[in-house]
Amino acid sequence: MRARPSLTPYGLLRPGPPIRSHPPHLICSQCLSKSSLHLSLPSARLPYNSRGYHPSRRKNQSAFGSAVSAAQNLFSKNDPPPPPPRTPPNVSIDPLRIVGKELKFMKKNIRQLLGSGHPLLDRVAKYYTTSEGKHVRPLLVLLMSQATALAPKSPRQVPYVSASGINDAITSPAILADTNPDHSVLTSASREASYSLAGDDTNVLPAQRRLAEITELIHTASLLHDDVIDNAVTRRSAVSANLEFGNKMAVLAGDFLLGRASVALARLRDPEVIELLSTVIANLIEGEFMQLKNTERDESNPVWTEETITYYLQKTYLKSASLISKSCRAAALLGHSTPEIVEAAYSYGRNLGLAFQLVDDMLDYTISGEELGKPAGADLELGLATAPLLFAWKSHPELGALVGRKFGREGDVALARQIVSQSDGLEQTRALAQEYTDKAVQSISILPDSEAKAGLIEMCAKVTKRRK
Ligand code: FPP
Ligand code: MG
Numbered sequence: 001m002r003a004r005p006s007l008t009p010y011g012l013l014r015p016g017p018p019i020r021s022h023p024p025h026l027i028c029s030q031c032l033s034k035s036s037l038h039l040s041l042p043s044a045r046l047p048y049n050s051r052g053y054h055p056s057r058r059k060n061q062s063a064f065g066s067a068v069s070a071a072q073n074l075f076s077k078n079d080p081p082p083p084p085p086r087t088p089p090n091v092s093i094d095p096l097r098i099v100g101k102e103l104k105f106m107k108k109n110i111r112q113l114l115g116s117g118h119p120l121l122d123r124v125a126k127y128y129t130t131s132e133g134k135h136v137r138p139l140l141v142l143l144m145s146q147a148t149a150l151a152p153k154s155p156r157q158v159p160y161v162s163a164s165g166i167n168d169a170i171t172s173p174a175i176l177a178d179t180n181p182d183h184s185v186l187t188s189a190s191r192e193a194s195y196s197l198a199g200d201d202t203n204v205l206p207a208q209r210r211l212a213e214i215t216e217l218i219h220t221a222s223l224l225h226d227d228v229i230d231n232a233v234t235r236r237s238a239v240s241a242n243l244e245f246g247n248k249m250a251v252l253a254g255d256f257l258l259g260r261a262s263v264a265l266a267r268l269r270d271p272e273v274i275e276l277l278s279t280v281i282a283n284l285i286e287g288e289f290m291q292l293k294n295t296e297r298d299e300s301n302p303v304w305t306e307e308t309i310t311y312y313l314q315k316t317y318l319k320s321a322s323l324i325s326k327s328c329r330a331a332a333l334l335g336h337s338t339p340e341i342v343e344a345a346y347s348y349g350r351n352l353g354l355a356f357q358l359v360d361d362m363l364d365y366t367i368s369g370e371e372l373g374k375p376a377g378a379d380l381e382l383g384l385a386t387a388p389l390l391f392a393w394k395s396h397p398e399l400g401a402l403v404g405r406k407f408g409r410e411g412d413v414a415l416a417r418q419i420v421s422q423s424d425g426l427e428q429t430r431a432l433a434q435e436y437t438d439k440a441v442q443s444i445s446i447l448p449d450s451e452a453k454a455g456l457i458e459m460c461a462k463v464t465k466r467r468k
Helices: 063-074 095-113 119-130 135-147 183-187 206-229 241-244 246-267 273-290 304-332 339-366 387-395 399-404 412-423 427-447 451-465
Strands: 004-009 013-019
Touching: 004 241, 013 246, 013 273, 095 119, 095 206, 095 451, 119 206, 119 241, 119 246, 119 339, 135 206, 135 304, 135 339, 135 451, 206 246, 206 304, 241 246, 246 273, 273 304, 304 339, 304 387, 304 399, 339 387, 339 412, 339 427, 339 451, 387 399, 387 427, 399 412, 427 451
Parallel strands: none
Antiparallel strands: 004 013
16 A cells, blocks of 8 residues: 555645555556557557657556655655645636637637538538537647646747638639639748737637647547447437438538648648647547447457457547647647647646546446436447446456447346446546546646646546536
């Protein structure tokens, strides 16, 4: 047993109540693998590294381990006490308050970006932008942009945003002779006055603002496609786009969003950021493909192994954490942060993204459909074995046959739910999510204290407490 450090809202670690030496799942929270396994895996199957493009080279260290050593470092006998945080302790920070004005501006811009001369495409493309989404991804980009604004900078070629023509709808009469990117626009380094926020005192650069919009566009595109794949009937407490407009239009609208996101991304004129966000799109599809199978091999009666969890976590990284981690990284890059800060931003996003999906998978078992705004228990109905069930499976081998037939036989879903509720699967899922959020908080401890940093920390608390 050793002391578990607790985290203040400002990321300072204090010794806390004892915990077990190892988290119960035995999975490395850094590389998403068992340490003994990940070196022998072929590189194509490893999670992406901290730069976001290639297989892992990161050190294998558990979140609890690094948090404990950080706590010990912070409170070694000879050290002076840590400096007071810039935001007073015990003040609850509402992340939405910090970037609320920015988000409102973003929603207006997104609708402009999605203009189409075709009235129906215009409607379908904007359909999910009218419902009340959580805007988690742009919120994180904006908070990270602000939080890293005060951190050390390193020289980097200046990216710029040219908004010229980007909001023009694609109109049919002009399409036989439309505008094409031209060299003068591409090389112009001017910043568009029209793309700044009135009364802007937020430290967010126009390029970071555009990045926030791009993350929301990519996410929304993925939801349009996901709802077709999942045969969804509701999304954000309203009829889903696939049901309202049909599969064909929903898929095409998703593609349109991706196209518009790609133009906005290209306009950032930042090759590293373009590569990061393009990789995210590929990752989302890889993750969704992995999800089509519950386990790596197609077996009718699979047996639980450590690989089962590794496969699930890799899928989860690709499907859910990649967008958050790489957009946090991109925000820091656009703000000219030092490589150390860029890594911290990536690590924060990666850990928070994993926690976010784990909690999502848990809520599917614990919350009513009414509260969720979409049908509860949908994962099992879709044949998906997520964290709560995978953890339960370890001590309930009879779940193997159900996983193998994707809960397709009469009574399978109810039986699986019953076994999960009698196991510690939900508890283990929550513990793992908590480990990842602890790690996310620890990642940004190198940022100077600020309201935005406190907002990022509060986002971690919100993820573990959220009910929808
Ligand atoms: C929601 O999952 C879906 C995602 C997080 C990503 C889905 C990705 C694709 C469909 C690949 C295509 C990607 C693009 C960019 C076009 P969920 O079903 O677990 O959550 P839900 O309950 O909100 O539907
Ligand atoms: Mg879905």
